[in-house]
Amino acid sequence: MKKSENNVKKTEKLIEELGLKLEKQIEKNDNPFIEIPIRGSANVSFDEALQRIVLGDKKARRFLFNVSHARRFMQTLLVASYVKKDLLANDLTATIRDLYYAKKHTIPGTKEDTIDEQNESNLAIVDLEVALETFREMLHLRAEPKGRMAGKIIIEDRVRDKVDTIDLSKMGSGGWAIPSIVEQIEFKKSDVEFVLVAEKNAIFDRLNEDKYWEKNNCVLITTAGQAARGARRILQRLSEELKLPIYTLTDSDPYGWYIYSTMKYGSMALAHESERLGCPKMKFLGMSASDIEHYNLQKATIKAKEVDIKRALEIKNYSWFKQKRWQEEIDKFLEKKYKAELQALSSKNLQYISNTYIPEKIKNEDFLP
Amino acid sequence: MKKSENNVKKTEKLIEELGLKLEKQIEKNDNPFIEIPIRGSANVSFDEALQRIVLGDKKARRFLFNVSHARRFMQTLLVASYVKKDLLANDLTATIRDLYYAKKHTIPGTKEDTIDEQNESNLAIVDLEVALETFREMLHLRAEPKGRMAGKIIIEDRVRDKVDTIDLSKMGSGGWAIPSIVEQIEFKKSDVEFVLVAEKNAIFDRLNEDKYWEKNNCVLITTAGQAARGARRILQRLSEELKLPIYTLTDSDPYGWYIYSTMKYGSMALAHESERLGCPKMKFLGMSASDIEHYNLQKATIKAKEVDIKRALEIKNYSWFKQKRWQEEIDKFLEKKYKAELQALSSKNLQYISNTYIPEKIKNEDFLP
Structure with a gap:
């Protein structure tokens, strides 16, 4: 059956x-x-x-x-x-x-x-x-579907009695649109070592054009902002069923970090769903507040607004941000009072994110919990 | 070359x-x-x-x-x-x-x-x-990409030197995500008679689940709200290059109708782009203000707000809404002071939109210009 x-x-x-x-x-x-x-x-x-x-x-x-x-x-x-x-x-x-x-x-x-x-x-x-x-x-x-996907993985998706085999390595520049319900999806064949999640469409497009997922044997997903239920659930299934490490990319600001935490731990509003939408093994690849200094991006930062500071103080108090490493990052943000977008890396060169930033962070296992 | x-x-x-x-x-x-x-x-x-x-x-x-x-x-x-x-x-x-x-x-x-x-x-x-x-x-x-696509059409998309052949009839429940730039896309093989555009993801999902595009030989596209540049351009190319009629579905309110007009005629802000983003042969399938009465949806309407009335009076004055049929529709809206979502059709039954409403409108050529 x-x-x-x-x-x-x-x-x-x-x-x-x-x-x-x-x-x-x-x-x-x-x-x-x-x-x-x-x-x-x-x-x-x-x-x-x-x-x-x-x-x-x-x-x-x-x-x-x-x-x-x-x-x-x-x-x-x-x-x-x-x-x-x-x-x-x-x-x-x-x-x-x-x-x-x-x-x-x-x-x-x-x-x-x-x-x-x-x-x-x-x-x-x-x-x-x-x-x-x-x-x-x-x-x-x-629910409203959101998010796109590409990578060296073949899935089977079913629409009532119609079963489609979809090779996510052949989705061109668009990618496969992640549906709202992903329970029926089966992972048929995969030749990947990890999953890379980008909060932003723009980063997905950059990495897809740079063939990042092809060169690095991974699945690439964008949540296009706060992750929808379908995207969260498929991430969990990739983590639990295929035992793939999941690395996440968001902008360096409290909103980006909170988007990460929702994918990882769930949220207060959907606490009853964390078991099937959460992804506790997920790791934060970047961008951290420390990255801004380490990669010399100070000139490409944006001054934090009142509302960013307020949000930082809020997430600093959440139990799931209590690890020392995150407290340090939030403190650094509160001290420097600047934020940075992932695209700030384009101030070095357009492909810096694909050729240097991500590979270096993964090689050095420079993640936040 | x-x-x-x-x-x-x-x-x-x-x-x-x-x-x-x-x-x-x-x-x-x-x-x-x-x-x-x-x-x-x-x-x-x-x-x-x-x-x-x-x-x-x-x-x-x-x-x-x-x-x-x-x-x-x-x-x-x-x-x-x-x-x-x-x-x-x-x-x-x-x-x-x-x-x-x-x-x-x-x-x-x-x-x-x-x-x-x-x-x-x-x-x-x-x-x-x-x-x-x-x-x-x-x-x-x-630009920010948005929109999804499925149907009996095979396209070729290129990412630098990588060329993918994508069969849009095998995209499962998700569909193919329309990229921001579609200039490089080539339509390889199509077995379709028209294109159906839905403003809403929910309608795409409904029609995809009901195999509407399979049974009716069409391409199905959702713009997921106001149409992004990529979606607009691909609609134009389907209209001009493949000579396919394009029928559009939006909610029955001035905002929905304006979304339609932007896809068809272009917009003031992007007037310099109308030539390549406009789709002058597009037709409005529904939902019109008259449809609400004709399909007996009065009980599933929503009371128009001040802001809706204001918007209706604005679009009534736009030159591209001056056709008699549209003036009548806008007047009807202003008289009845209610709007309706496409999902209002679900008050009849879930598949009414796929099995009755759309086929009937197309058969009777009950379109607005």
């Missing part, structure tokens, strides 16, 4: 079990409830051992016969019904917006709408995810 | 000619100048015959020995020199940010910087483009 068929069956079973549990409660004349892990900051923490931002074990019960619970209870079941009957049963995926439009209606005989704002169905979706201990993609719900 | 080698030679020649002209002026002890078409709104208009927003023929001369011209004169030549010696000579491309970092330096013996802010080099780049009557991609300057 194909992996993705398996996934559909697994999720269908989870929803069925939830339904059966509710049915039993109703038969016993109990007040039906769904048990949902709490997602507020009081139940979120950084797990040192797992190297991940995680959800604690506090749970809340949402009852049908409770004036303040009933509406959300109904919405959660509407989501479950849409996922099972409309999506999984037909092997279709949809966006959370589609779901909103599909399930929003006026309840017959009343003036009450099932859903007023999309925010309500969005929250009900996350409720269902955590209640079932599953994740959005297993519910066949898509 | 390959098309792209040809392009390099052509641009090198244009820059050389500019240099020779200046050299002659210097030898004659004239005040050297560059003649640059004016880009302000006074020199921009809508050309009815060409169906394009165009630059007029007003030109300005920029002199070396003129206190208010000298700095920009120098910057324009810095750009020309970088493009010729660093990029074209090595068959490399760069971003406008790279160029900024590469050419920004303190002039020896002075405290004067060649470039203070990137905005200065950006303006100098456009000056050079219009002075040479060429365009950014011919100068080997990349």
Whole structure:
């Protein structure tokens, strides 16, 4: 059986079990409830051992016969019904917006709408995810896709019954667009030693044009800014399943470093997803605050703004930035008060990043944790 | 000779000619100048015959020995020199940010910087483009890439000396990522009848999952919002070179309609690029304001905001929205004061857009100009 068929069956079973549990409660004349892990900051923490931002074990019960619970209870079941009957049963995926439009209606005989704002169905979706201990993609719900990929790797991707074999070493100057859901993807053949992630499209283009991935046997990925779920998940799968080291490139500023940390450890808002979106073995290649001095880029720096300083002070306090090396880097940023883009390396020469900076950093294992 | 080698030679020649002209002026002890078409709104208009927003023929001369011209004169030549010696000579491309970092330096013996802010080099780049009557991609300057593509078409893309043959019918759920520069792409084999452009990633994903392009012999493109230069140019090439009809899908609101008009006619800001980025034969498939009534989507509409009304009144006045059909649509929007997303069709059923809405509109040739 194909992996993705398996996934559909697994999720269908989870929803069925939830339904059966509710049915039993109703038969016993109990007040039906769904048990949902709490997602507020009081139940979120950084797990040192797992190297991940995680959800604690506090749970809340949402009852049908409770004036303040009933509406959300109904919405959660509407989501479950849409996922099972409309999506999984037909092997279709949809966006959370589609779901909103599909399930929003006026309840017959009343003036009450099932859903007023999309925010309500969005929250009900996350409720269902955590209640079932599953994740959005297993519910066949898509997010906005972002990111591109190229490298010496052949993958198999499936669109319903159509299976495509895609050679990512033959994607020209564009690359392969990473989809929102990557659960169905299978890594068929790879001849690579590591994965290089660039926060920016411009760096992907530079490295692709310089054939960096061809010369250095790697997979090249750009997240095109803050990483989307599909890009994060495929990075994790490359790390866990193919045991490939992952090195990350962002600009030298608190926002870039935070983008890195989200890919590595997860985020507070999606703490319940860190297990499948986090990438704890990821390493930070650059650009660090020390790199600016080491590579003599002072003239190509940008003066830090108030908001950069404020962000640096915030991330300095996050548990997952507490390692000595990161504290030193953040302190250096706060002392020098300048930031630098990766493109600052172009002030030396256009191919310096491909021919000198990255190879040197990798050879010397000059990474941050 | 390959098309792209040809392009390099052509641009090198244009820059050389500019240099020779200046050299002659210097030898004659004239005040050297560059003649640059004016880009302000006074020199921009809508050309009815060409169906394009165009630059007029007003030109300005920029002199070396003129206190208010000298700095920009120098910057324009810095750009020309970088493009010729660093990029074209090595068959490399760069971003406008790279160029900024590469050419920004303190002039020896002075405290004067060649470039203070990137905005200065950006303006100098456009000056050079219009002075040479060429365009950014011919100068080997990349923009931020955006958009994805799939369909029954085989293309050839080139990264320096590496040529990839890419079958866009085998791109799985992701699609091929459209690069920033598409001049080097060759359409090798196509078995398609038209091109369908969706403004939104979500619609691309829906149509790709429903195998719309496979069943209907078309190329499917998403611009993922306002279309990037690469996406616009490839649309034009599909229209002009392969003579394919292009049908466009956006949300039913003034912003969506404006995105369509930019792809079709060009924009005021890039009037000098309409000739190569515009797509005058493009047609608007939907969603129109009339569609909302015709498809009974009133319940899935969104109330128009102040800013939407304002935008509608603006575009109503644009010459390229003056056709009767568009005026009626904008009036309907102003009367009903609601807008609708393409996903509103999901309130019927998820595949309604693929199975009913689009096929019906195409069959009935229910397009807007």
